[in-house]
Amino acid sequence: xxxxxxxxxxxxxxxxxxxxxxxxxxxxxxxxxxxxxxxxxxxxxxxxxxxxxxxxxxxxxxxxxxxxxxxxxxxxxxxxxxxxxxxxxxxxxxxxxxxxxxxxxxxxxxxxxxxxxxxxxxxxxxxxxxxxxxxxxxxxxxxxxxxxxxxxxxxxxxxxxxxxxxxxxxxxxxxxxxxxxxxxxxxxxxxxxxxxxxxxxxxxxxxxx
Amino acid sequence: xxxxxxxxxxxxxxxxxxxxxxxxxxxxxxxxxxxxxxxxxxxxxxxxxxxxxxxxxxxxxxxxxxxxxxxxxxxxxxxxxxxxxxxxxxxxxxxxxxxxxxxxxxxxxxxxxxxxxxxxxxxxxxxxxxxxxxxxxxxxxxxxxxxxxxxxxxxxxxxxxxxxxxxxxxxxxxxxxxxxxxxxxxxxxxxxxxxxxxxxxxxxxxxxx
Numbered sequence: 001x002x003x004x005x006x007x008x009x010x011x012x013x014x015x016x017x018x019x020x021x022x023x024x025x026x027x028x029x030x031x032x033x034x035x036x037x038x039x040x041x042x043x044x045x046x047x048x049x050x051x052x053x054x055x056x057x058x059x060x061x062x063x064x065x066x067x068x069x070x071x072x073x074x075x076x077x078x079x080x081x082x083x084x085x086x087x088x089x090x091x092x093x094x095x096x097x098x099x100x101x102x103x104x105x106x107x108x109x110x111x112x113x114x115x116x117x118x119x120x121x122x123x124x125x126x127x128x129x130x131x132x133x134x135x136x137x138x139x140x141x142x143x144x145x146x147x148x149x150x151x152x153x154x155x156x157x158x159x160x161x162x163x164x165x166x167x168x169x170x171x172x173x174x175x176x177x178x179x180x181x182x183x184x185x186x187x188x189x190x191x192x193x194x195x196x197x198x199x200x201x202x203x204x205x206x207x208x209x
Numbered sequence: 210x211x212x213x214x215x216x217x218x219x220x221x222x223x224x225x226x227x228x229x230x231x232x233x234x235x236x237x238x239x240x241x242x243x244x245x246x247x248x249x250x251x252x253x254x255x256x257x258x259x260x261x262x263x264x265x266x267x268x269x270x271x272x273x274x275x276x277x278x279x280x281x282x283x284x285x286x287x288x289x290x291x292x293x294x295x296x297x298x299x300x301x302x303x304x305x306x307x308x309x310x311x312x313x314x315x316x317x318x319x320x321x322x323x324x325x326x327x328x329x330x331x332x333x334x335x336x337x338x339x340x341x342x343x344x345x346x347x348x349x350x351x352x353x354x355x356x357x358x359x360x361x362x363x364x365x366x367x368x369x370x371x372x373x374x375x376x377x378x379x380x381x382x383x384x385x386x387x388x389x390x391x392x393x394x395x396x397x398x399x400x401x402x403x404x405x406x407x408x409x410x411x412x413x414x415x416x417x418x
Contacts, residue, residue: 011381119391124380169380171333172220175391176400177380182328187407191385194403198396 002117007108012152013130016123022189030101044087110164122177129181211326216317221361222339225332231398239310253296319373338390
């Protein structure tokens, strides 16, 4: 039987990671975020530190398709950043085939786009809320917060565009998007659980697949 | 006391209008969709038929700001399509000040963007789901459905861009977006009501405003 998967994309400072962890805890699912780095490291042979430093700095755009179609790759032919992405795709497919889980970031919505038992979520917040979160919890200095938020979001958007040819944060790519500033961490987690309940256990309704 | 407002943007064939009506019915709110046309007709002096034919064919882009800032306008200086938009802005602000309501389309999310007691929702569906809905319920012939969906969505996106300078359907502009194909009409309506309950009656939580 197919596993139930929730992918969560998120803007920087939106609390998406925290929400993902809360959802996994509520539903009793496994949780993958930075854990994927260790697994990808084993897969492609780079050190976890190298991966942390480079995973969203790739500059090529057509490898996601190769990986999601099951094509193999070679250390001799792909640039390191692309090898990394391909390794992450493989790891995402592996964990998604093994257990119910929540996967944060890493274009998992795209990698698992054809899987019917997937709920694709995107979390965003307001600028004010993101500044509050990154200065309070992530240790970003107040005078650097706005620039850091802009830089990271631009990097995530570019990474998504390059590897998936999708527009990051466009509603058309997700089943559900939420504004943390509106519902709070706990509220978003509860709404996602409610949505998962409906998506994974549909009863009736026009248009439910 | 401020009224509670839910704005609903929607792709063509997503069932957003039906969902809006269901939400209004469940919450006991007033419902505005085509009703706004009659009110805008009174406001600007055009016939409702003229408005139906022209409301999303405007070609100017900066009048929304004028209207939402409370600037007045004149029949002698604005092209008809822009007068229409300005009249709709005024009508949206009027109804939002008078009663709890659900407002479908017409850039209401932008017009009421600074109102804290507003929940901004966007509904989309899959292409397959939209084709099913427009051919089954809207009377669109099967061989014309894909083109009609594309045409209407392009028109709505262009209208939004021109009058608000926003990207239609970008998660950053909404508190909640939903995929009808995933949750069904009834499921989407229930999730919106649950979200409204949390947004309008916040208890605790990091980041709730």
